[in-house]
Amino acid sequence: MEPDPIPSTAAPGKAPSSREPSAAEAASPPRRTSPADMVRFAKHLWSSEVNRAAVDRLAPENGEHLLDLGAGLGPASFHAAARVGALGSVTAIDPSRFMRAVMFARRPFRSNRRRIRIRDAVAEALPVADRSIDAVVGLNVVHLLADPESSASELARVVRPGGRILFVEEDIDDPGHVFHQPTPHSPDGPGLDELVTALERGGFDVETAHHTHFGGQPVNTITAATGR
Numbered sequence: 001m002e003p004d005p006i007p008s009t010a011a012p013g014k015a016p017s018s019r020e021p022s023a024a025e026a027a028s029p030p031r032r033t034s035p036a037d038m039v040r041f042a043k044h045l046w047s048s049e050v051n052r053a054a055v056d057r058l059a060p061e062n063g064e065h066l067l068d069l070g071a072g073l074g075p076a077s078f079h080a081a082a083r084v085g086a087l088g089s090v091t092a093i094d095p096s097r098f099m100r101a102v103m104f105a106r107r108p109f110r111s112n113r114r115r116i117r118i119r120d121a122v123a124e125a126l127p128v129a130d131r132s133i134d135a136v137v138g139l140n141v142v143h144l145l146a147d148p149e150s151s152a153s154e155l156a157r158v159v160r161p162g163g164r165i166l167f168v169e170e171d172i173d174d175p176g177h178v179f180h181q182p183t184p185h186s187p188d189g190p191g192l193d194e195l196v197t198a199l200e201r202g203g204f205d206v207e208t209a210h211h212t213h214f215g216g217q218p219v220n221t222i223t224a225a226t227g228r
């Protein structure tokens, strides 16, 4: 498919003039990172409406096996674990020792802890069996992928026929994002367009690739599926 254009920023509101702040400034005045901002950001990493909305969009069912790519502190994994039932599972992969340590520390407090597997891995080399995964979520990880092609071929190996994939990148360049900063954010890593191409080469049907809102925040997303 032809992906929809993915703007790096959206700038609603009036065009800027020399006497008025730009739309970006008006929506989010420049601010220093205060302790309150840091606390809000930490809470966002711990559990956010964006992560919840992403899992809800995937609509995990009882007995399904989910894969969370670049799970971070585990916001999507812990939410998903509540949705897959006793026979389901969530495999949370992350190459960061710190992130995994926090997930390990969180897990004992969850009644569904046995459903959550935490693995030291990257998307380019997945520690899961062929065709064993029903659904994949990757939140804020696309720009960190070392190799979108290898990631897509690993996904093609592990996702079962009829499986589904959702990538979500929060768009902090959009003035509507809660953590928007006026300075443009330009990650060095791959963009979503590159991953769309890799997924299509890997045999996935890319259903959507566009700018939208999840959990009240502006995001860029890719949804894809395998054939049955």
Ligand SMILES: C[S@@+](CC[C@H](N)C(=O)[O-])C[C@H]1O[C@@H](n2cnc3c(N)ncnc32)[C@H](O)[C@@H]1O
Pocket: 044, 045, 051, 069, 070, 071, 072, 073, 074, 075, 093, 094, 095, 096, 099, 121, 122, 123, 124, 138, 139, 140, 141, 144, 145, 146
């Ligand atoms: C920005 S954090 C996002 C965490 C979480 N998904 C969220 O939205 O809160 C990205 C995570 O991806 C991990 N990561 C980096 N490179 C990766 C790769 N090649 N494959 C999988 N995860 C990766 C990082 O260690 C980090 O924890």
